[in-house]
Amino acid sequence: MSGATGRQIVSVGAGIAMRYRLLPDGGRQIIMFLFPGDACNVNLYSPSPFDDSLAAVTAVRIDRINHDSMLDVLRVEPAVNAGLWAMADEQSAIIRNQVTSLGRCDTRVRIAALLCDLVKRFAAGMGASAALALPITQSLLADAVGVTHIHFNRVVGEFGKMGLVETRRGTLFIRDVSGLEDIAKPLRSSTYWH
Amino acid sequence: MSGATGRQIVSVGAGIAMRYRLLPDGGRQIIMFLFPGDACNVNLYSPSPFDDSLAAVTAVRIDRINHDSMLDVLRVEPAVNAGLWAMADEQSAIIRNQVTSLGRCDTRVRIAALLCDLVKRFAAGMGASAALALPITQSLLADAVGVTHIHFNRVVGEFGKMGLVETRRGTLFIRDVSGLEDIAKPLRSSTYWH
DNA sequence: CGGCGGATTGATAATGGTCAATTGTGGTGG
DNA sequence: CCACCACAATTGACCATTATCAATCCGCCG
Numbered sequence: 001m002s003g004a005t006g007r008q009i010v011s012v013g014a015g016i017a018m019r020y021r022l023l024p025d026g027g028r029q030i031i032m033f034l035f036p037g038d039a040c041n042v043n044l045y046s047p048s049p050f051d052d053s054l055a056a057v058t059a060v061r062i063d064r065i066n067h068d069s070m071l072d073v074l075r076v077e078p079a080v081n082a083g084l085w086a087m088a089d090e091q092s093a094i095i096r097n098q099v100t101s102l103g104r105c106d107t108r109v110r111i112a113a114l115l116c117d118l119v120k121r122f123a124a125g126m127g128a129s130a131a132l133a134l135p136i137t138q139s140l141l142a143d144a145v146g147v148t149h150i151h152f153n154r155v156v157g158e159f160g161k162m163g164l165v166e167t168r169r170g171t172l173f174i175r176d177v178s179g180l181e182d183i184a185k186p187l188r189s190s191t192y193w194h
Numbered sequence: 195m196s197g198a199t200g201r202q203i204v205s206v207g208a209g210i211a212m213r214y215r216l217l218p219d220g221g222r223q224i225i226m227f228l229f230p231g232d233a234c235n236v237n238l239y240s241p242s243p244f245d246d247s248l249a250a251v252t253a254v255r256i257d258r259i260n261h262d263s264m265l266d267v268l269r270v271e272p273a274v275n276a277g278l279w280a281m282a283d284e285q286s287a288i289i290r291n292q293v294t295s296l297g298r299c300d301t302r303v304r305i306a307a308l309l310c311d312l313v314k315r316f317a318a319g320m321g322a323s324a325a326l327a328l329p330i331t332q333s334l335l336a337d338a339v340g341v342t343h344i345h346f347n348r349v350v351g352e353f354g355k356m357g358l359v360e361t362r363r364g365t366l367f368i369r370d371v372s373g374l375e376d377i378a379k380p381l382r383s384s385t386y387w388h
Numbered sequence: 389c390g391g392c393g394g395a396t397t398g399a400t401a402a403t404g405g406t407c408a409a410t411t412g413t414g415g416t417g418g
Numbered sequence: 419c420c421a422c423c424a425c426a427a428t429t430g431a432c433c434a435t436t437a438t439c440a441a442t443c444c445g446c447c448g
Contacts, residue, residue: 021294024380029294045276046283052290081275082239088282089240095289096246100215100223102296103340106403137426146297151404153428169413169426186218300435331394345436347396363394363445 008064011039015060016122016136020143021052030144032094033057033118033136035125042084044070058135101187102146107155110145112183115165119174132174141172159183202258205233209254210316210330214337215246224338226288227251227312227330229319236278238264252329291381296340299381301349304339306377309359313368326368335366353377 017034031052034040040054044067074081094117101110115134123131142152156172159165164180166173174180181188211228225246228234234248238261268275288311295304309328317325336346350366353359358374360367368374375382 019290021290023294023298027298029297031290031293042279043283044279046280051287052294085236085238086240088286089237092282092286092289093245095286095293096213096215096225098293099225099289099296100217100246102293103223103338104217104221139426144297148405149426150406150428153426154404157428167427333394342437343394344396344438347394348436351396361395 007043007067009039009042009044009067009070010054011063011065012036013061013063016057017054017060017062018057018140018144019052019054028143029146030140032091032098033121033144035121037125038091039087042088044074044084057140097187105187107145107147107151108158109184109186110147111141111152111155111159112180113187114141114145115172115174116177116180116184119177132177134172134174135170136172137170138167138172201237201261203233203236203238203261203264204248205257205259206230207255207257210251211248211254211256212251212334212338213246213248222337223340224334226285226292227315227338229315231319232285233281236282238268238278251334295381301339301341301345302352303378303380304341305335305346305349305353306374307381308335308339309366309368310371310374310378313371326371328366328368329364330366331364332361332366 012034014036017038017040019031019034019040021029021031023029034054041050043050070080097113097117101113105113118134118136119131122134138152138156139149142149145152147155156165156167159180160167162179164174164176164183166175206228208230211232211234212224213226213228213234214222214224216222228248264274291307291311295307299307312328312330313325316328332346332350333343336343339346341349350359350361353374354361356373358368358370358377360369
């Protein structure tokens, strides 16, 4: 409502975006993919170290909310604060999972786990059926799991031969989610705890 | 104030703790080390997926705050909410850094970066001089950077020969922080942006 | 003294990276 | 309609980093 746009919360309204970081040597690490409903920065109170960048993966609509008006809302409706915390917690859990995946699993597991995760979150953001066609290039997916796009290709080709996925220029089709979940099992500690 | 202790915020009062995750194959990934002042779980509003575990690294004192009393405080003193968000943001930044490190840097860089980070945060929690003697075993540090304790040892031995660190049974002495920062440079995107 | 946990070292194997080239597909302009 | 280009995917040969397996050493404590 206020004409002057100060600091804002920016969140993904439609499409897929990514949060990434460039390294001096030209390398790129994708921290996480962002789906509709995911906010990128809820720095309502502190400038907060924001040392990485945002970019669109597909065509994207971005929603912006002024910090000031959000603070106004929070004063009246404290429940919104809970919602913000819930989102922050969820994103945090995703990233902790990513840490474990990168640190302790080999490429096959990492890739399978990433794909399962994307399908699940993609389904939440768009339709469940649309989620089985991920419009993300292999290079991007590779940069998310921390391997070369070329090695990614080999592994994904292996998955293809197993009937788990199918690849077409620019999009990756998921054919057998439970098969992927099976490969990703070494990451899911749930198997450990029962 | 309420006598019954329901859900609580738990934070490190003194010593060093760690947040980690076990895998079915027996592997362990340390998500992050916790120093005095770091809270482990600020799940004031939602149960929040907490899929990893906590353990002490050194002798530790744990501070607990009831959720209910914290909520009372927040109603009276909204500035506390800002403090909580700031802490969450900072921890989030540390973990995003960790993701980049694990995904895109080789062992030398990862180790150097971890040590720099620990020294800095350790210094904030304890005295600055005490920070140069990290009471953490090589196995734990290895599980944080995602390598074998044995490969960690080789790299840290190399650092030792360069005069950067010194190792004694159970603690690692930092001798040359700026030397380590130099090795960790490939991770610091700041070098890229100026 | 004996034993244990942490650290160290060597030999070997595997995973994943690098370099280099090729194919395929879609888009664009003539 | 075709030539051409750009980007994504694919493949092969070779190399480097890191894991694995197996001992051994060292300091500390009971």
